[in-house]
Amino acid sequence: MNEPMNEPRTKDTVAVLGTGIMGRPMAANLLAAGFGVRAFNRSRDKAEPLAGQGAQVCDTPEEAVRGAAFVLTMLADGPTVEQVMKKAGSAARGGTVWLQMSTVGLDWTARLAKLAERDGLSFVDAPVLGTKQPAEEGKLVVLASGPEQLRHRCAPVFDAVGSRTMWVGPAGAGSRLKLVANAWVLALTNATAESVGLAEALGVDPKLFLEAIGGGSLDVPYAHLKGGAMIDRKFPLSFAVKHAAKDARLVLEAGNGKVDLASARAALAHLEAAVEAGYAEEDMAALYYGAR
Numbered sequence: 126m127n128e129p130m131n132e133p134r135t136k137d138t139v140a141v142l143g144t145g146i147m148g149r150p151m152a153a154n155l156l157a158a159g160f161g162v163r164a165f166n167r168s169r170d171k172a173e174p175l176a177g178q179g180a181q182v183c184d185t186p187e188e189a190v191r192g193a194a195f196v197l198t199m200l201a202d203g204p205t206v207e208q209v210m211k212k213a214g215s216a217a218r219g220g221t222v223w224l225q226m227s228t229v230g231l232d233w234t235a236r237l238a239k240l241a242e243r244d245g246l247s248f249v250d251a252p253v254l255g256t257k258q259p260a261e262e263g264k265l266v267v268l269a270s271g272p273e274q275l276r277h278r279c280a281p282v283f284d285a286v287g288s289r290t291m292w293v294g295p296a297g298a299g300s301r302l303k304l305v306a307n308a309w310v311l312a313l314t315n316a317t318a319e320s321v322g323l324a325e326a327l328g329v330d331p332k333l334f335l336e337a338i339g340g341g342s343l344d345v346p347y348a349h350l351k352g353g354a355m356i357d358r359k360f361p362l363s364f365a366v367k368h369a370a371k372d373a374r375l376v377l378e379a380g381n382g383k384v385d386l387a388s389a390r391a392a393l394a395h396l397e398a399a400v401e402a403g404y405a406e407e408d409m410a411a412l413y414y415g416a417r
Contacts, residue, residue: 139194140163234297
């Protein structure tokens, strides 16, 4: 007998705390995969569209997590995650798995793991690679770390939001790998901005730069994506300048005294200049304005 189309394929409920540019499409993909979803966002209007897709939109984090099998946090930074989970954690049932998927850095990951232990939650550190479009398409890469015995249990959730999951060790290992990847993304975005800016300063059509690297060993699709936005001066939001600056600071904090992260420092300087120029809410490609 075929399963009724209007019933979820699993009885598990996921409380999604944070339904912004990443959290909302992740919640939508969980709904599409048959999970029950309770959504909370500090600005309720950002969660409201999920109601039409079958989610229960909650007024408080306590309401969202009560009875949920999983709590998924996708919030701006460590302090925000802590603030929300200090309210939510006491309402969660024993055995609830906390999937901490925000990018918060090393110190905050350790601090949040202690908070989970205090509240009796199983903690999985699982930041993601990808921004708005991969989140919408369910093609994020999940960098999961935590107790090995939770791997099978978490797999359906991660499969709903991502195309690939890497389990990389104990909790904290995922965040370390995310910072390594972010250092590369920041350097690549900044280098693209500098090359586009230099081309323009020299009277060279910057599109020729992208054409020159196209198809060869120097080619990177990301350079065409961000470089094209810089050339056109159009920055459809995928990941905001202000959040990229936060991530750059986390990279620099993690590398302090261990390695010279000159590229990350340059990217942060340009991002901060872009914020000062009024581009904080634009896509991170707008660091182009900080490099000029």
